[in-house]
Amino acid sequence: MCPVLGHLDGRFESADAEAEHRIAVLYQEFGGPLLRHVRKSTGNDLQWAEDVVQETIVRAWRNSARLQWEPSLIWAWLLTVARRIVIDGRRRRSARPQEVEPPEVDMMSVPDGSERALSAMVVADALRSLSEEHREVIEQTYLRDRTISEAAEILGIPPGTVKSRLYYGIRALRELLRDKGVAG
Amino acid sequence: MHDEVAAYVLGVLDEDDHEAFERHLDTCERCQAELVALAELPDQLDELRHASSTSDDDPPMSMSH
Numbered sequence: 001m002c003p004v005l006g007h008l009d010g011r012f013e014s015a016d017a018e019a020e021h022r023i024a025v026l027y028q029e030f031g032g033p034l035l036r037h038v039r040k041s042t043g044n045d046l047q048w049a050e051d052v053v054q055e056t057i058v059r060a061w062r063n064s065a066r067l068q069w070e071p072s073l074i075w076a077w078l079l080t081v082a083r084r085i086v087i088d089g090r091r092r093r094s095a096r097p098q099e100v101e102p103p104e105v106d107m108m109s110v111p112d113g114s115e116r117a118l119s120a121m122v123v124a125d126a127l128r129s130l131s132e133e134h135r136e137v138i139e140q141t142y143l144r145d146r147t148i149s150e151a152a153e154i155l156g157i158p159p160g161t162v163k164s165r166l167y168y169g170i171r172a173l174r175e176l177l178r179d180k181g182v183a184g
Numbered sequence: 185m186h187d188e189v190a191a192y193v194l195g196v197l198d199e200d201d202h203e204a205f206e207r208h209l210d211t212c213e214r215c216q217a218e219l220v221a222l223a224e225l226p227d228q229l230d231e232l233r234h235a236s237s238t239s240d241d242d243p244p245m246s247m248s249h
Contacts, residue, residue: 041230066210073216076223077209083226084195084202120231127232142194142229149198159198166194167187174225 023061030078031057037079041086048089056082091145126176134169137162189215193222 031053038049038056059081060067066077127135140151141162148166152159185208191197192205209215 037227040227069216072220076220079223080193080195080219083193087195119228123228123231138229141191141196142226143232147196147198148191148201151196163191164187166196167190170190170194170222170225174222177225177228 019061022064022067023057026057026060026067030060030075033075034078034082038082038086041083052082052085052089055085087145094145122180123177126173126180129176130169130172133165134172137165138169138173141166186212186215186218189218190222193219194226 034056035049035053038052039046042048042052056078060074060078067074069077127138130138136155137151140146140154141148144151146154148159148162152162155162185205188197188201188205188208192202192209197205205215209219
C-alpha cells in the first residue's frame with residue numbers, strides 16, 4: 001500500500017480508483033529518490049522531509065498534465081517544488097522562536113562530514129570566483145531564504161535586476177562547478 | 185520571463201511571479217531545458233549552509249579571505 005494514502009486522512013475520499021492509482025505510481029516512482037534529496041535540505045529531519053515529499057506528490061497529482069513531460073523534466077520540477085516547500089517551511093520556522101537547537105552541529109559530525117566540508121569548500125571557492133554583483137544576489141536571496149523583492153529592497157536595486165543577475169550568476173556558477181567536476 | 189528560471193529553481197520568486205512562471209514553464213521549451221540543467225545546483229549551494237557556523241546570527245558563509 002502506498003504510504004502517502006494512509007497519511008492523507010481521507011483527503012482523496014472522492015477521488016476515483018484511477019486517481020489513487022496514479023498517486024501511488026507517482027509515489028513509487030519518485031518518493032524514495034525525492035525523500036533522499038529532501039532529507040539533505042531539512043538537515044536530516046526525517047519527519048519534516050516526509051511531509052515535504054507528501055506535499056510535493058500531492059501537488060504533482062494536482063498538476064497531472066506536467067506528468068506527461070520527459071522524466072528528467074518531471075524530476076527537475078519535483079525537486080524544485082520540494083525545495084520551495086522546504087524554504088517556505090524554513091521561513092515559517094525562523095519567524096517564530098526556535099524550539100530546538102538547529103541541527104547543524106550534528107551535520108558536521110556525521111561520517112561524511114569531511115566529504116561535505118570538501119564540497120562546501122569547492123562551492124565557496126566557485127562563489128568567490130563570481131563577480132561581486134552575481135555573488136551578492138545569490139547570497140542575499142537563496143542563502144538567506146529571502147525572496148526576490150526582499151533582496152531587492154535590501155540591495156537597493158529593482159527586482160528585475162535581481163532576477164537577471166541571479167540568472168547570469170547561477171549559470172556562471174554552474175559552469176565553474178562543472179569544470180571542477182562537481183555539478184552534473 | 186526567461187531569466188526568472190534561476191529564481192524559480194532557487195525557490196525565491198515572490199508568490200505571484202512563482203505562479204506566473206509555472207504557467208510559462210508549461211509552454212516554454214527553453215525554460216524547461218534550463219530547469220533540467222539547473223535543478224540540482226541549489227543542492228550544491230546547500231553544502232554552504234551545512235558547513236556554516238552553528239549560530240543563526242552569522243551569515244550563511246563567510247566571504248572573508
